Amino acid sequence: MRMESIEVGVKYFADMWKGQREYDVLNIVQAYNFGGGFLSHSGKSYSLDSAIQFSKNQAGEYA
Numbered sequence: 001m002r003m004e005s006i007e008v009g010v011k012y013f014a015d016m017w018k019g020q021r022e023y024d025v026l027n028i029v030q031a032y033n034f035g036g037g038f039l040s041h042s043g044k045s046y047s048l049d050s051a052i053q054f055s056k057n058q059a060g061e062y063a
Contacts, residue, residue: 034058 026046
């Protein structure tokens with residue numbers, strides 16, 4: 001079961017990477033963690049400030 005989970009995670013990341021090559025690799029990594037919606041928020045280049053803002057927006061009242 002554990003190996004299957006790793007394989008699914010790697011496939012998800014690889015599919016995201018192949019489908020979103022115009023984005024900075026750090027954006028792809030962050031989108032793996034936050035979900036694909038991060039890419040539409042972030043723009044093409046990674047920004048820590050953008051990631052923090054996205055996280056706060058997602059947390060809403062819990063931030």
